[in-house]
Amino acid sequence: MIPLAAVPAPSFDIERVLASIDTMAAQKPVAAQIVSVANADDTSSKKLANILATDVALAGRVMKLANSAYFGMRGRVTSLQFAVTVVGFTTVRTMATVALTDLDDESRLPEYFWDLTTTIALASSTLAPRFGERPQDALCIGLLAQLGMALLAHNDAEGHAGLRADNTAFADLRAAEVQRYGISALRLTAVALEQWGFPREMVSVLNKVEEITAPEGSLLRAAFEVAGRMTMERYEPIPVSRLTCGVLGEEDLAPVLQRVWVEAEELRAAMLG
Amino acid sequence: MTDDARDGEPAAAVPHEAEGRTVAAEPTAMIAGQPSPEIVAGIFYGAAVTDMMAILVAERTGSTTRVTWGNQGAVNLLGYGLEDLGNLPFDTLLPTLRGGELKLLLRRERGTQMNLPIRTASGATVECVIISTPMPSGRMWTLRVVAGANEQERALRATADAHERRFSTLTERSPIPMLLSEQGMRLAHVNDAFCSLIGRRAEQLLGTSWLDAVHPDDLDSVVESAADALEGGDGEAKARLVREDGTVRTTVLRFAHLFTPGVGAGFVGTIEDITDRLAFEERLAHQANHDPLTGLPNRTLLAQYVAERFAAGRSELACLFLDLDNFKVVNDSLGHAAGDLLLVEVAARLTRTVRPGDLVARFGGDEFVVVCEGVDEDAAVTLAQRIGEALSAPVRLGGVDVRPHASVGVTVQTAEHVEADELIRDCDIAMYQAKAGGKGRITVLDQQGRAEARDKLRLVADLRDAIERGEISLLYQPIFSAGDGAPVAVESLARWEHPERGLISPVTFVPLAEESGLISPLGLHVLDETCRQIAAWDLELGMAAPMRANVNVSALQLDENLPVHVRAALHRHGLEPCRLQIEITESALMADPTFAREVLQQLRDLGVEVAIDDFGTGYSSLAYLRHLPVDCLKVDRSFVAELADGHAEIASAVIALAHNLNLCTVAEGVETVEQAEELARLGATFLQGFSLGRPMSGPEITTWFAAHRETPETPTDPEPTR
Numbered sequence: 001m002i003p004l005a006a007v008p009a010p011s012f013d014i015e016r017v018l019a020s021i022d023t024m025a026a027q028k029p030v031a032a033q034i035v036s037v038a039n040a041d042d043t044s045s046k047k048l049a050n051i052l053a054t055d056v057a058l059a060g061r062v063m064k065l066a067n068s069a070y071f072g073m074r075g076r077v078t079s080l081q082f083a084v085t086v087v088g089f090t091t092v093r094t095m096a097t098v099a100l101t102d103l104d105d106e107s108r109l110p111e112y113f114w115d116l117t118t119t120i121a122l123a124s125s126t127l128a129p130r131f132g133e134r135p136q137d138a139l140c141i142g143l144l145a146q147l148g149m150a151l152l153a154h155n156d157a158e159g160h161a162g163l164r165a166d167n168t169a170f171a172d173l174r175a176a177e178v179q180r181y182g183i184s185a186l187r188l189t190a191v192a193l194e195q196w197g198f199p200r201e202m203v204s205v206l207n208k209v210e211e212i213t214a215p216e217g218s219l220l221r222a223a224f225e226v227a228g229r230m231t232m233e234r235y236e237p238i239p240v241s242r243l244t245c246g247v248l249g250e251e252d253l254a255p256v257l258q259r260v261w262v263e264a265e266e267l268r269a270a271m272l273g
Numbered sequence: 274m275t276d277d278a279r280d281g282e283p284a285a286a287v288p289h290e291a292e293g294r295t296v297a298a299e300p301t302a303m304i305a306g307q308p309s310p311e312i313v314a315g316i317f318y319g320a321a322v323t324d325m326m327a328i329l330v331a332e333r334t335g336s337t338t339r340v341t342w343g344n345q346g347a348v349n350l351l352g353y354g355l356e357d358l359g360n361l362p363f364d365t366l367l368p369t370l371r372g373g374e375l376k377l378l379l380r381r382e383r384g385t386q387m388n389l390p391i392r393t394a395s396g397a398t399v400e401c402v403i404i405s406t407p408m409p410s411g412r413m414w415t416l417r418v419v420a421g422a423n424e425q426e427r428a429l430r431a432t433a434d435a436h437e438r439r440f441s442t443l444t445e446r447s448p449i450p451m452l453l454s455e456q457g458m459r460l461a462h463v464n465d466a467f468c469s470l471i472g473r474r475a476e477q478l479l480g481t482s483w484l485d486a487v488h489p490d491d492l493d494s495v496v497e498s499a500a501d502a503l504e505g506g507d508g509e510a511k512a513r514l515v516r517e518d519g520t521v522r523t524t525v526l527r528f529a530h531l532f533t534p535g536v537g538a539g540f541v542g543t544i545e546d547i548t549d550r551l552a553f554e555e556r557l558a559h560q561a562n563h564d565p566l567t568g569l570p571n572r573t574l575l576a577q578y579v580a581e582r583f584a585a586g587r588s589e590l591a592c593l594f595l596d597l598d599n600f601k602v603v604n605d606s607l608g609h610a611a612g613d614l615l616l617v618e619v620a621a622r623l624t625r626t627v628r629p630g631d632l633v634a635r636f637g638g639d640e641f642v643v644v645c646e647g648v649d650e651d652a653a654v655t656l657a658q659r660i661g662e663a664l665s666a667p668v669r670l671g672g673v674d675v676r677p678h679a680s681v682g683v684t685v686q687t688a689e690h691v692e693a694d695e696l697i698r699d700c701d702i703a704m705y706q707a708k709a710g711g712k713g714r715i716t717v718l719d720q721q722g723r724a725e726a727r728d729k730l731r732l733v734a735d736l737r738d739a740i741e742r743g744e745i746s747l748l749y750q751p752i753f754s755a756g757d758g759a760p761v762a763v764e765s766l767a768r769w770e771h772p773e774r775g776l777i778s779p780v781t782f783v784p785l786a787e788e789s790g791l792i793s794p795l796g797l798h799v800l801d802e803t804c805r806q807i808a809a810w811d812l813e814l815g816m817a818a819p820m821r822a823n824v825n826v827s828a829l830q831l832d833e834n835l836p837v838h839v840r841a842a843l844h845r846h847g848l849e850p851c852r853l854q855i856e857i858t859e860s861a862l863m864a865d866p867t868f869a870r871e872v873l874q875q876l877r878d879l880g881v882e883v884a885i886d887d888f889g890t891g892y893s894s895l896a897y898l899r900h901l902p903v904d905c906l907k908v909d910r911s912f913v914a915e916l917a918d919g920h921a922e923i924a925s926a927v928i929a930l931a932h933n934l935n936l937c938t939v940a941e942g943v944e945t946v947e948q949a950e951e952l953a954r955l956g957a958t959f960l961q962g963f964s965l966g967r968p969m970s971g972p973e974i975t976t977w978f979a980a981h982r983e984t985p986e987t988p989t990d991p992e993p994t995r
Binding site: 019024043045073085087089125126195 | 276369371374376377380381382383385386388456458461462475476477480481482484492493496497500503504534537538596757947
């Protein structure tokens, strides 16, 4: 654990980080194309499958995810087109985004990144109906929520590790990120997703997380809370009622924890191939 | 940016720098690939004055970014005056961008687009899309600001929301269980009816959790059908759903494809709970296939069961046919309720006694069938013995201990069995053989028994054909007046000349007709043909024709239809009723004397005479006889034969009895002159016998009667015309 004080003053340039997002598309054209077309109104599963087929690794992950327990298809998904149908276009786009941003390369990610990410995603998806949200979108936004953190960590590995060590509460970490980088990781995620044309509704959720009285951010705050409790050793729980404007009570979390626990490993395996 | 522009007054002509020289406004549109100053000025003018679009220019100086210009649209949108807008700190407009986040919008090297709330002069925020384009200097940006949702968009969204609410209300309140997957198998929504059906809360069913409620054996077909729907078709699956409390509902799940643009494929599912319907159908099926009294499979199910297991050429099945001995006695003496109790007890004992897997069926009445698989003849007989023992324990019925016994027929499948129903038929035959041999017996149908039974079956088929083709001919035996020996009547006798077997006796084929349901057509044929013949004799012989013909009627014909048929036959051939005498055996009358009396009375009312055949051989009550509406008693040939031995007691008593009751008599089987004389002496009215007049065909009778009417003979003439 590196104390923040020991890390040199950040030579961090937010513009460089943002510029790196732009260059990613050029390096992984198939993933970029999927990110670009996945949610267009005229997109079909056939069209997406045709693009996916040119990226064997990504196609394999989509197939694996479609056949995972999470989607309940019990191994019936044998064609890529059907896999796209089953997981949904937004999920395909999310997986393409994961590939595009090297989130599938764990060596370049903070420790336990995917444990936290899959837990956030599944908690978000499981709780979504309680908040009137679509589980599928909630899963995707949960999977991508940590994208900004990965970008920050790519560019300032030691510095961000220090922030994480010093701040176990998510709100504290975000405040520290704003202080150090001028932007929080979550906000950076929102910017990146907005830039890639993700639906406005999905992105706006990210922007509302830090506003604890904003009901739009309640679901993701609750998902982070579940993930913190499940994956972080020193995590100090925050009453979930406070985080969700009273929508959830502690008693609502027990079944969620159980289900997330069961499904997290398989989701992680599917996302990382 | 020029001062003119800042003041909102567009210049008439804007200097344009191209390749190091200043070019005045020129009429040409393009100069070296660039728009002319005039065009540039025109565009700028258009941008400056339009209120359709808000345009701002922002400039960064040091760490501060300020608005340096705005067009009329920006003034309208933001509510600031042009001058106030001119030097406004840019972040004042963007309350949600904190710290260094302004950099996210104002990028030096590329344009950006963000959805952000903009704060207007009044302090209100307006959701906007802001498109930022950097200028080459890297310090200034042009910003196009588009208010988030215009009226049309808001209206569309409101309409969509209303549709959504209507759909939600419809599904939520629908009594039909429904589920909605927006993507894949994962449910996004279930209605209350579905929650009630499964007995779980909605959150316990969303995602893939609803699949936990599907019975594991049905899960594949449910997923298969849902997959069909996801791929664009329709899916339907019958599946058991396991409720929270462990009870099971049988349902039909129907899936319809649902596509959301930009999202993907899902399905809408409706669930029909068919548990009660299936239970009802099962009850109906059970009722159709089971005996309501004993609960045992009935004859229909028995046939089905045997057919399903029967494979020709193998020896897999054995059938036991049981018929309770003396069941009728129980029914008649203790009542039908006691009879029913006995049947229920027998059914229970049978079920307890057979091996697991054997079928016990109630064949009908007091008949039961047991079907066993994989047993040989010895084992089948052993089982039959065991059943006999089990049945023989006393049953208390109406205060009386009854020991049920059964006659059992056993058949084991052989290579000769071609059809399944032959097995049942054979054990039925075996049972009859057992019954015939004495009650409480077990008989195995052997080769000979089977051959005889089949022969009998063939004969029945031939008899049916013979009746249909009118091949049963009639002979007529003359009946003489005992007083003067004149032939007065005839008795019709059915005759069957089999094409292969030759003449078959009525003693053989009449019981056969009675057993096989052919007695009615046979009886009608005899009745009609007799009437036709009388009419023919009338035409040929006039007054010399036989006055009357006697027609025998079986006990089975003695029903309310008999008078109807008799009247119809008489009418058909234009005969007076007195030309016919119906002969009914004593035993037929005694089976149900009250009913017999009614039928006979109806015949008498028609004007037809009635005779009791074979009188004295049965056990008729003389009291009944007094009340029976009959005209004549036929003295059985056995009593007539006794005359030769000097025993005239019975014949004498019968004739005397008839006389006392004002009935006439016909003595049958008169073979000698002595018998004829003795009978005449005893007071018999008529005589009938082979030696007096043999049975003859219709034409022969014509000749015979013509001759005898011209030269009357004594009834004792031993040489009638043949």
